[in-house]
Amino acid sequence: ITMDPISNMLVSIKNAQAVNHETVKIPYSNLKFEIAKILERLNFIDKVEKGGKNPKRYLEIYLKYDEDGKGMISSLKRISKPGQRIYMDYTKLRIRPRIYQIVSTSKGLMIDREAKKNKLGGEILFEIR
Numbered sequence: 001i002t003m004d005p006i007s008n009m010l011v012s013i014k015n016a017q018a019v020n021h022e023t024v025k026i027p028y029s030n031l032k033f034e035i036a037k038i039l040e041r042l043n044f045i046d047k048v049e050k051g052g053k054n055p056k057r058y059l060e061i062y063l064k065y066d067e068d069g070k071g072m073i074s075s076l077k078r079i080s081k082p083g084q085r086i087y088m089d090y091t092k093l094r095i096r097p098r099i100y101q102i103v104s105t106s107k108g109l110m111i112d113r114e115a116k117k118n119k120l121g122g123e124i125l126f127e128i129r
Helices: 006-016 028-040 113-119
Strands: 025-029 045-051 058-063 076-078 100-105 110-111 122-128
Touching: 006 025, 006 028, 006 058, 006 076, 025 076, 028 058, 028 100, 028 110, 100 113, 110 113
Parallel strands: none
Antiparallel strands: 025 058, 045 058, 076 122, 100 110, 100 122
8 A cells, every 4th residue: 555645646637537437535634635636627537526524535537548548647747755755956848749847846846848948946846748
């Protein structure tokens, strides 16, 4: 069992999408909510809603599929792990088409393009395409 809530979240999303679920519920945390908001903004998921009451709060993530029923997320890869954190200076961020890296900066979570524009480095949480 992993003690990495972000990995757990990514795996839950991947698995739910693999079996064409409409939504997936994951335990709530502010960080996971921020991540979900970014995925929503990038059009990888439909929307995210908070639900439940403390201590049983959860996030409900509405998955998104294209016209052919294929999930919008083709790959999710955890970069920085609890055992091995990966930090990057903004000058080293490589912007690639259709691949986004989610960066935890001193000014909050953002995608690689925003971090570079704002001259902010940080921890590379994961990569999505």
